[in-house]
Amino acid sequence: MLRYIYADQLANHPKLAKSMFEDRADQFKARLGWEVSVDATGAERDEYDAMNPLYVIWELPDGTHGGSMRFLPTTEQTMVNDHFTHLIGGGTITSPFIWECTRFCLNRNAPSRVAAALMLAGGEVMNGFGVKHFVGVFDARMVRIYRMIGSSPDVLGTEGEGRDAISVGLWEFTPEAQAKIAARAGVSLELSRLWFERSFGRETTQELARAG
Numbered sequence: 364m365l366r367y368i369y370a371d372q373l374a375n376h377p378k379l380a381k382s383m384f385e386d387r388a389d390q391f392k393a394r395l396g397w398e399v400s401v402d403a404t405g406a407e408r409d410e411y412d413a414m415n416p417l418y419v420i421w422e423l424p425d426g427t428h429g430g431s432m433r434f435l436p437t438t439e440q441t442m443v444n445d446h447f448t449h450l451i452g453g454g455t456i457t458s459p460f461i462w463e464c465t466r467f468c469l470n471r472n473a474p475s476r477v478a479a480a481l482m483l484a485g486g487e488v489m490n491g492f493g494v495k496h497f498v499g500v501f502d503a504r505m506v507r508i509y510r511m512i513g514s515s516p517d518v519l520g521t522e523g524e525g526r527d528a529i530s531v532g533l534w535e536f537t538p539e540a541q542a543k544i545a546a547r548a549g550v551s552l553e554l555s556r557l558w559f560e561r562s563f564g565r566e567t568t569q570e571l572a573r574a575g
Contacts, residue, residue, distance in 0.1 A: 364422050365484045365555070367562035370415045382428040383420060384408060386470045394471070395502075411435060411442060411465065419484040421477045423470070430469040430477040434488060437461045437498065443531060447500050450520035450531045460495040462488070464534070467505070479548035482514045486536040486544070487559040497534040503527070513543045
């Protein structure tokens with residue numbers, strides 16, 4: 364299932380949080396060889412985790428992390444504006460209608476549909492918070508994943524070539540794209556909305572009964 368959890372709420376989900384940061388270390392440090400900081404407990408964190416971001420997390424049946432993304436409004440400090448403005452010709456991307464999405468991470472054993480489920484959750488964040496676009500930095504390996512899911516960004520700028528390419532992209536989600544992504548994720552739009560509403564305490568008994 365999908366969960367939407369702010370950083371200051373992670374202490375209420377210790378098993379889920381611990382496995383998320385461990386999976387981030389496994390993906391970004393061990394598998395991709397990025398220069399990221401991994402602490403003595405085997406967790407990967409950076410300065411943006413201290414800014415109370417919103418995490419979207421796919422929780423596996425055993426209560427551990429299957430995949431996640433991290434969101435921050437671009438009206439706050441963001442990775443794109445701090446480190447990658449050279450890819451977009453200088454200046455910054457700052458708007459209450461644009462949020463940054465970072466740390467797209469998948470457990471190495473997660474089912475293939477988890478990536479699509481996370482993208483589906485991105486659509487819920489847009490609808491629920493009045494966001495029009497997401498901006499994010501991605502590497503070359505993600506191009507195939509985004510295309511497979513059906514949610515490719517508009518590329519604003521790129522440096523490097525081939526497998527070493529790093530790009531900044533801008534995403535939007537149409538209702539048509541969201542329906543296709545939901546089908547790929549194997550999650551109904553009704554259930555997806557219920558998970559979002561439940562995370563923010565907005566569900567009703569009637570809605571719970573309908574979605575099962």
